[in-house]
Amino acid sequence: MSSELLVDVSAGIAVLTLNRPAQQNAFTPAMTAELSAALHRCDAEDAIRVVVITGTPPAFCAGADLSSRVGEVSATIDPAPWQIRKPVIAAVNGHAVGIGLALALQCDLRYMARDAVYGLTQVRRGVLADGYAHWTLPRLVGMANAADIMLTGRTFDGEEAKSMGLANSCLDGSEVLPTALSVAHDMANGSAPLPVALSKRLLWEGLRMSPAVVGKLETDLNAHAAESVDGDEAMAAFRDRRQPNWTGSISAEWPAWDKAVAERPVLD
Numbered sequence: 001m002s003s004e005l006l007v008d009v010s011a012g013i014a015v016l017t018l019n020r021p022a023q024q025n026a027f028t029p030a031m032t033a034e035l036s037a038a039l040h041r042c043d044a045e046d047a048i049r050v051v052v053i054t055g056t057p058p059a060f061c062a063g064a065d066l067s068s069r070v071g072e073v074s075a076t077i078d079p080a081p082w083q084i085r086k087p088v089i090a091a092v093n094g095h096a097v098g099i100g101l102a103l104a105l106q107c108d109l110r111y112m113a114r115d116a117v118y119g120l121t122q123v124r125r126g127v128l129a130d131g132y133a134h135w136t137l138p139r140l141v142g143m144a145n146a147a148d149i150m151l152t153g154r155t156f157d158g159e160e161a162k163s164m165g166l167a168n169s170c171l172d173g174s175e176v177l178p179t180a181l182s183v184a185h186d187m188a189n190g191s192a193p194l195p196v197a198l199s200k201r202l203l204w205e206g207l208r209m210s211p212a213v214v215g216k217l218e219t220d221l222n223a224h225a226a227e228s229v230d231g232d233e234a235m236a237a238f239r240d241r242r243q244p245n246w247t248g249s250i251s252a253e254w255p256a257w258d259k260a261v262a263e264r265p266v267l268d
Helices: 030-042 097-107 133-152 158-164 173-190 191-210 210-227 229-240 255-262
Strands: 005-010 015-019 052-056 088-092 108-115 168-169
Touching: 005 030, 005 158, 015 030, 015 133, 052 097, 052 191, 088 097, 088 173, 097 133, 097 158, 108 158, 108 173, 133 158, 158 168, 168 173, 191 210, 191 229, 210 229
Parallel strands: 015 052, 052 088, 088 108, 108 168
Antiparallel strands: 005 015
16 A cells, blocks of 8 residues: 555554645545555455554545546545445544545545535536435435535534534544444444444445335344354353454355345335
């Protein structure tokens, strides 16, 4: 990895830090490629339980770097944070505009700085917001708020982000990363990895499914989890009145999820 993205893996937590502080971590094609590669690694390695994405202060990501116009700058990361099988937390420790905010919207949880500037301002630059923003934003804040944000291109602060439901918590900038890491460690140490991964996937995929389909998948996936390594450990820990020692493998025990979903009807 180059210095545009710092990757630190410790105690089951992968911290991915956008690292162009002089440019407020503005996105480049190289950063897109490096973040994609890092997320692919996070999905594949069982030792990584939770991912935190943040930026080197003073910003999270101030948008696309258009200074050189070399290559297309996009927040369409491959795989996207919502596609990988680990919880992804956005520690939005400063300004997040355009691509920067779109990236945060792709994560599962968002802890955001109170006094930072946020917005999807692309319409004021003659283009549309990308990075799945038209898909993620209305699901997080509702159609009326999404239309307000995307059609006006206005900016807002962390307090408004929290009031709309975009942020899980609104904090002082210096508290954002420590809070995100505390949540990450709690998940890494307390939650069984396979059920977390399955629950995450069902949360995102279930948005397009009927209640009956979601209910059937919950039953099927619970049966699969019960037969996993950690399913046995959960029962043993309950019987012995101790904390479980999770050793299951998402990679080895992942069900034929895509085939199972494809064979079930979804909402039109």
